[in-house]
Amino acid sequence: xVLETQFxxxxxxxxxxxxxxxxxIGAFCLIALTLGFLIxxxxxxxxxxxxxxxxxxxxxxxxxxxxxxxxxxxxxxxSFKEAIRRKILIGFVVFIVVLLFAGMFLDPSxxxxxxxxxxxxxxxxxxLILLLALFISSFSIxxxxxxxxxYTLATKPVRAGEIVLGRILGFTLMCTAMLLVMGILSYxxxxxxxxxxxxxxxxxxxxVATTQEGVQALEGKTSTVKEHYHSVYLPPEFxxxxxxxxxxxxTTNGHSHQITFTxxxxxxxxxxxxxxxxxxxxVPIYGRLxxxxxxxxxxxxxxxxxxxxxxxxFIQGNSPAALIWYFQDIKxxxxxxxxxxxxxxxxxxxxxxxxxxxxxxxxxxxxxETGLMVxxxxxESVEFNTKRLLVPIKIKPASxxxxxxxxxxxxxxxxxxxxxxxxxxxxxxQKAEFDLFKDLVTSDGRVEIWVRCLDPMQYFGAAEPDxxxxxxxxxxxxxxxxxxxxxxxxxxxxxxxxxxxxSLLSAPIAIxxxxxxxxxxxxxxxxxxxxxxxxxxxxVLESLYRLLRQDNMITELPDNIxxxxxxxxxxxxxxxxxxxxxxxxxxxxxxxxxxxxxxxxIPWNLMTIDAxxxxxxxxxLYIVGYLCMKLREIAA
Amino acid sequence: METDVIIExxxxxxxxRDFWGRQKVQALSALDLKIYRGEIFGLLGPNGSGKTTxxxxxxxxxxxxxxxxxxxxxxxxxxxKNERIGYLPExxxxxxxxxxxxxxxxxxxxxxxxxxxxxxxxxxxxEMVGLGWAKRRQLKEYSKGMTRRIGLAQALIxxxxxxxxxxxxxxxxxxxxxxxxxxILELKRxxxxxxxxxxxxxxxxxVCDRIGILYQGELKEMGRVSxxxxxxxxxxxxxxxxxxxxxxxxxxxxxRFGGQVKSYGAPSSSLEELFLKVVEEGKSHPGKxxxxxxxxxxxxxxxxxxx
Numbered sequence: 001x002v003l004e005t006q007f008x009x010x011x012x013x014x015x016x017x018x019x020x021x022x023x024x025i026g027a028f029c030l031i032a033l034t035l036g037f038l039i040x041x042x043x044x045x046x047x048x049x050x051x052x053x054x055x056x057x058x059x060x061x062x063x064x065x066x067x068x069x070x071x072x073x074x075x076x077x078x079s080f081k082e083a084i085r086r087k088i089l090i091g092f093v094v095f096i097v098v099l100l101f102a103g104m105f106l107d108p109s110x111x112x113x114x115x116x117x118x119x120x121x122x123x124x125x126x127x128l129i130l131l132l133a134l135f136i137s138s139f140s141i142x143x144x145x146x147x148x149x150x151y152t153l154a155t156k157p158v159r160a161g162e163i164v165l166g167r168i169l170g171f172t173l174m175c176t177a178m179l180l181v182m183g184i185l186s187y188x189x190x191x192x193x194x195x196x197x198x199x200x201x202x203x204x205x206x207x208v209a210t211t212q213e214g215v216q217a218l219e220g221k222t223s224t225v226k227e228h229y230h231s232v233y234l235p236p237e238f239x240x241x242x243x244x245x246x247x248x249x250x251t252t253n254g255h256s257h258q259i260t261f262t263x264x265x266x267x268x269x270x271x272x273x274x275x276x277x278x279x280x281x282x283v284p285i286y287g288r289l290x291x292x293x294x295x296x297x298x299x300x301x302x303x304x305x306x307x308x309x310x311x312x313x314f315i316q317g318n319s320p321a322a323l324i325w326y327f328q329d330i331k332x333x334x335x336x337x338x339x340x341x342x343x344x345x346x347x348x349x350x351x352x353x354x355x356x357x358x359x360x361x362x363x364x365x366x367x368x369e370t371g372l373m374v375x376x377x378x379x380e381s382v383e384f385n386t387k388r389l390l391v392p393i394k395i396k397p398a399s400x401x402x403x404x405x406x407x408x409x410x411x412x413x414x415x416x417x418x419x420x421x422x423x424x425x426x427x428x429x430q431k432a433e434f435d436l437f438k439d440l441v442t443s444d445g446r447v448e449i450w451v452r453c454l455d456p457m458q459y460f461g462a463a464e465p466d467x468x469x470x471x472x473x474x475x476x477x478x479x480x481x482x483x484x485x486x487x488x489x490x491x492x493x494x495x496x497x498x499x500x501x502x503s504l505l506s507a508p509i510a511i512x513x514x515x516x517x518x519x520x521x522x523x524x525x526x527x528x529x530x531x532x533x534x535x536x537x538x539x540v541l542e543s544l545y546r547l548l549r550q551d552n553m554i555t556e557l558p559d560n561i562x563x564x565x566x567x568x569x570x571x572x573x574x575x576x577x578x579x580x581x582x583x584x585x586x587x588x589x590x591x592x593x594x595x596x597x598x599x600x601x602i603p604w605n606l607m608t609i610d611a612x613x614x615x616x617x618x619x620x621l622y623i624v625g626y627l628c629m630k631l632r633e634i635a636a
Numbered sequence: 637m638e639t640d641v642i643i644e645x646x647x648x649x650x651x652x653r654d655f656w657g658r659q660k661v662q663a664l665s666a667l668d669l670k671i672y673r674g675e676i677f678g679l680l681g682p683n684g685s686g687k688t689t690x691x692x693x694x695x696x697x698x699x700x701x702x703x704x705x706x707x708x709x710x711x712x713x714x715x716x717k718n719e720r721i722g723y724l725p726e727x728x729x730x731x732x733x734x735x736x737x738x739x740x741x742x743x744x745x746x747x748x749x750x751x752x753x754x755x756x757x758x759x760x761x762x763e764m765v766g767l768g769w770a771k772r773r774q775l776k777e778y779s780k781g782m783t784r785r786i787g788l789a790q791a792l793i794x795x796x797x798x799x800x801x802x803x804x805x806x807x808x809x810x811x812x813x814x815x816x817x818x819x820i821l822e823l824k825r826x827x828x829x830x831x832x833x834x835x836x837x838x839x840x841x842x843v844c845d846r847i848g849i850l851y852q853g854e855l856k857e858m859g860r861v862s863x864x865x866x867x868x869x870x871x872x873x874x875x876x877x878x879x880x881x882x883x884x885x886x887x888x889x890x891x892r893f894g895g896q897v898k899s900y901g902a903p904s905s906s907l908e909e910l911f912l913k914v915v916e917e918g919k920s921h922p923g924k925x926x927x928x929x930x931x932x933x934x935x936x937x938x939x940x941x942x943x
Contacts, residue, residue, distance in 0.1 A: 042653065044653070044701055055713070063715070070748045073745075074745035074746055077742075078734075081738070082733055086733065148725070148727075149731055150729075151729045152728075152743075152787075154695075154696070155697070156746040157716065157746065157747060158718075158746050633697075633699050634698075
């Protein structure tokens with residue numbers, strides 16, 4: 001399993017994001033002031049409305065500067081108590097009931113129970129806490145107006161900004177406490193649900209070989225628990241003296257067990273540990289992918305084998321074509337035992353071949369400074385099966401080493417080389433054994449990993465994240481917390497939107513508005529594509545026109561005034577969609593449970609981007625909430 | 637503006653409009669008003685005369701359509717003025733899920749009162765409004781009178797200089813009304829300024845120094861209560877009880893001076909005074925009950941006085 005989305009580093013992301021943020025702040029404030037002016041203008045006439053808006057802007061800075069934490073905290077505690085006394089904790093009961101029923105319906109014998117349980121638990125927590133956040137945040141301020149408690153509140157020295165901030169803080173504290181408890185329960189539920197061990201007795205094992213010293217190698221299978229068993233191979237050196245040796249069962253359903261034993265001969269008693277390697281948080285190092293075509297030239301893309309989805313590009317088998325990943329900062333101190341490489345390749349067969357086995361491939365390491373390339377592994381690959389290979393420190397080549405350069409054809413027809421061909425030194429290849437870090441990784445940590453398809457008429461395909469070096473494994477519990485932190489950020493954004501919208505709108509409209517923005521956020525990429533006219537089938541009216549006429553998407557619009565009107569209207573609508581699109585956060589940034597379920601560590605880089613995004617939305621929304629409250633005639 | 641003017645309105649006008657901006661009602665029209673430090677000012681008027689609109693404009697809960705409202709010489713929408721104001725709305729708009737202690741503590745926190753002072757004031761106010769026995773009960777369990785009392789307590793949590801009360805005696809029983817009026821007079825003695833709106837004329841007459849009468853959004857009358865209520869062409873004399881033969885003599889004296897006796901007899905007390913007297917007696921003599929005198933027993937239809 002690989003993750004198909006990659007995020008830029010914070011440094012790359014920040015300048016562009018900051019610019020968008022400034023535009024957003026301006027847009028948000030403009031909306032609030034315009035709405036305030038229109039609403040007040042209707043009630044009091046444009047001159048008075050202009051005066052009130054100007055007064056609000058003038059007072060905004062002093063109000064914001066005079067925010068009192070004591071008052072904000074008092075408002076927060078009020079919201080906290082309100083949520084509790086309005087029986088919000090009933091959410092816990094729902095949660096416990098869901099967990100109890102889930103135990104009955106989730107299948108622990110599935111091929112990947114960790115993924116199943118983690119996905120389920122994240123989905124439940126997400127749905128429950130987000131719904132809760134949506135409702136409590138959207139009802140608070142409208143209820144203050146409905147029951148007129150705002151009269152008493154607004155005649156105290158509490159500023160509009162403190163009311164909004166206090167509400168946000170209170171509901172965030174409340175939901176945080178709930179999420180914390182639900183997170184702990186969820187973690188326990190996942191771990192306990194998959195916990196098991198198997199029995200292994202001498203009767204389950206049979207001898208498959210005997211050493212000269214008379215020690216046997218045994219193989220067999222464990223007892224069946226949770227509808228699976230594990231194959232076992234016990235090497236003679238382990239059976240002779242288990243001290244310092246670790247033997248695991250075969251991996252089944254995404255986990256294995258460690259085997260230990262006491263006694264010897266017929267008295268031997270085997271013991272299997274609990275599940276191992278089921279909950280991981282791999283930290284991958286990704287490289288930059290390029291392709292080498294059949295004519296030995298590098299290119300950005302490989303061959304399209306007919307997929308509509310152009311995410312993966314392919315290379316032809318039994319040719320010089322290769323998938324090349326370029327890595328940086330690979331240091332021996334980080335990989336004292338060699339390079340652990342994991343890859344999940346797309347395999348496209350033009351003929352069945354030997355369907356019993358996978359398509360053959362070769363993995364080679366190339367030094368980008370000297371051009372020395374050494375093939376370290378030959379492997380079989382089937383479609384989207386994850387292969388784990390360890391490139392050892394001392395390498396005995398699997399085929400004849402080469403010294404080659406990488407070349408690229410420029411658009412003007414010139415060819416550039418990374419190492420000029422006349423500077424290639426074939427003497428580098430004249431060794432029987434190579435040292436990974438001395439011979440194949442440059443002193444500054446650069447290295448290339450080449451993957452070729454060896455079977456003729458078959459193809460390997462890959463995208464950049466499909467091969468990575470597994471740097472280390474982070475603690476799973478920490479990754480689980482990070483997953484919940486992402487839910488927390490979503491929850492926080494919903495609370496901020498709920499409170500802000502409810503400072504102007506009634507509760508049902510605020511709920512609807514928040515949901516609309518969140519759904520726009522979930523389809524953020526598509527909405528922006530639509531807004532910029534990048535979707536197939538044209539804009540909203542153009543699509544509607546085709547739907548009504550039952551035309552297909554490539555039919556041209558009529559070349560008359562109707563066509564012109566539709567095109568122009570779509571352009572105007574696209575501006576509105578673009579505006580709405582920028583009001584909504586990209587919620588896909590926060591949907592990171594897939595990392596946890598797939599056993600990947602959620603990168604701190606992504607966590608930072610998420611946190612900054614949430615903060616970036618909070619600030620303008622808070623200003624909008626403040627202005628809405630300030631411009632609102634409380635007793636109207 | 638004079639330093640002892642606490643509230644001033646200049647040409648204060650409020651027009652309510654509908655969604656489309658059309659004028660719905662002119663709630664207040666060009667109100668010019670000054671309320672001075674230490675006085676109790678009563679705003680009188682029938683329902684819909686603009687009393688509550690005036691208080692809301694003074695509190696910044698409504699924006700004026702024209703004119704201006706100044707409180708402590710600051711615009712009414714300035715939040716800082718609220719530090720010195722206590723407001724008792726027409727109905728106590730409080731959070732029903734809080735209990736009395738939590739309610740006062742919450743509003744005390746909004747004034748950033750130091751913890752020890754806040755706690756002491758919460759205790760004192762609960763004691764003052766007589767809700768010590770129910771201080772841990774959520775307000776949703778309170779009767780209307782109890783809610784008014786805790787509403788009054790929250791209005792005083794910051795020891796305000798100016799107290800604005802909208803229909804302060806609404807929902808209170810006669811004892812509560814009397815206590816409220818006593819409290820208002822006590823607050824005046826402490827030097828506080830009070831603006832109260834009411835349509836209960838007796839309440840206003842009992843406590844107010846000055847009154848303004850609003851009708852259809854316009855100020856129709858304003859002045860000192862004693863001046864406005866004085867009947868200039870009638871002389872009122874009250875003495876201890878006189879024998880019946882004194883009546884003829886008194887009438888003669890009055891006629892000699894060109895006057896005319898309009899009524900002569902024992903004055904009757906108000907129902908409120910009677911009620912308070914009965915309750916006081918009830919407190920001092922718990923076992924005492926109403927005994928119907930024989931003469932007041934209704935006669936049976938078939939029964940004659942002779943039997």
